[in-house]
């Protein structure tokens with residue numbers, strides 16, 4: 001087994017080159033040293049492609065969805081415990097007893113004002129695709145409907161799934177197609193469609209049609225939030241297919257990380273329905289990568305488990321499952337079709353090794369990357385190389401340059417930049433997840449020109465004393481970097497900035513902030529790294545606006 005090496009204690013700073021003492025707040029020109037050895041935290045919700053309703057981006061005017069979590073705590077566990085026993089007797093491995101916590105009286109559920117309209121059916125003409133959620137916009141008697149499973153130009157019967165007579169807008173599903181668009185196909189997945197699995201948004205659309213929808217979303221967000229035409233953004237107006245174009249009806253098995261939910265009554269796995277606690281039982285997920293499917297998770301019962309995170313690494317045979325048991329439940333004996341490492345998450349969200357490694361090894365951009373505890377790694381197997389190539393092409397790093405890799409995860413772009421700037425250059429990575437920082441330091445331990453710091457970008461960057469750099473990569477979570485961070489970055493006089501974005505609205509908003517700071521996009525590429533869903537990834541390259 002690979003040993004988890006302790007992180008390298010020091011490296012070159014991207015700016016000052018000075019180091020500060022352990023745990024102390026930095027003075028200008030210094031970078032705070034992180035403290036080590038803290039207990040491993042539960043993997044953050046780092047899956048940024050929005051596979052569940054929890055993480056799905058919001059449609060215009062949308063309220064954030066309530067978190068979709070299995071009920072926890074003493075009250076829930078017994079009732080939810082599955083009646084069926086495991087095929088084999090369960091291993092004597094009991095999770096810690098649930099600790100009685102001071103529980104606040106639950107707030108009364110908010111009853112939406114007005115009469116409920118759920119179940120009402122309206123014949124509508126479907127308009128443009130909306131940002132987020134895989135919806136298209138339609139109107140009925142002046143009221144906006146966000147309709148799933150529809151396509152622009154179609155005439156459909158839309159059945160309301162959320163909303164009342166007082167709602168500003170309604171959510172709906174296209175349950176009957178009266179006039180179909182030419183990009184519509186029969187969904188290859190038997191679990192896709194109105195009221196079913198919420199994982200894929202666009203199983204009913206040809207691969208080319210899906211990319212056209214993504215083009216429309218990006219075009220609209222650039223215009224609305226950044227006031228940019230595609231040409232002004234340096235974008236050729238395409239969303240590039242990754243891994244070759246697919247014929248209609250074929251589904252790429254791209255998802256190297258899948259979070260299964262387990263039905264508490266039956267112990268059967270499934271996937272969450274759209275914006276719902278309900279589970280759609282499945283026996284196969286068509287977009288799951290081969291390495292996930294071949295584990296045979298769907299073929300087994302999972303008594304006492306509420307969710308299973310499955311990870312199939314690319315470039316190594318590492319497979320990992322992370323189990324979340326119901327409080328107090330015994331872990332069942334895990335029998336799968338392939339060797340797999342097993343971890344569990346306890347009711348305090350701590351991560352525990354059960355069997356094998358707590359990490360997987362991913363191979364990308366000429367290196368092997370340790371990713372621990374289900375931490376962030378791009379889900380599409382070709383995403384890391386695709387994005388690294390786009391960033392390096394756009395930045396064209398030169399020997400001896402200094403670079404920042406912000407929101408650096410386990411160090412993907414920092415490693416790629418370090419190779420290009422060489423020993424005369426320096427890269428500073430900043431990342432807020434403790435475990436990702438430990439991994440990044442381990443992954444890049446051989447590079448003397450890289451330093452990884454643990455903190456939030458917005459808190460640490462102003463404290464580093466760095467006043468200028470040559471290059472910046474930023475790859476923030478879905479919410480984007482925001483006005484203050486962008487303003488700070490724009491003041492660092494970088495020759496070029498690469499902005500890697502998974503949310504076109506956050507990207508467009510931040511491009512507008514960058515313009516205020518004197519930067520403009522000179523190129524923009526969009527990649528279809530989440531086929532069958534409404535998500536995609538962008539890489540924008542920015543340069544100072546010439547005076």
Ligand SMILES: C[S@@+](CC[C@H](N)C(=O)[O-])C[C@H]1O[C@@H](n2cnc3c(N)ncnc32)[C@H](O)[C@@H]1O
Pocket residue numbers: 044046048376377378406407408409410411412413430431432433436455456457458475476477
């Ligand atoms: C989209 S991931 C990018 C990771 C990495 N660049 C990669 O490609 O593997 C965003 C990362 O930002 C981290 N993060 C989230 N908020 C942050 C913040 N305010 N400051 C620093 N890092 C943050 C997350 O833990 C996550 O690792």
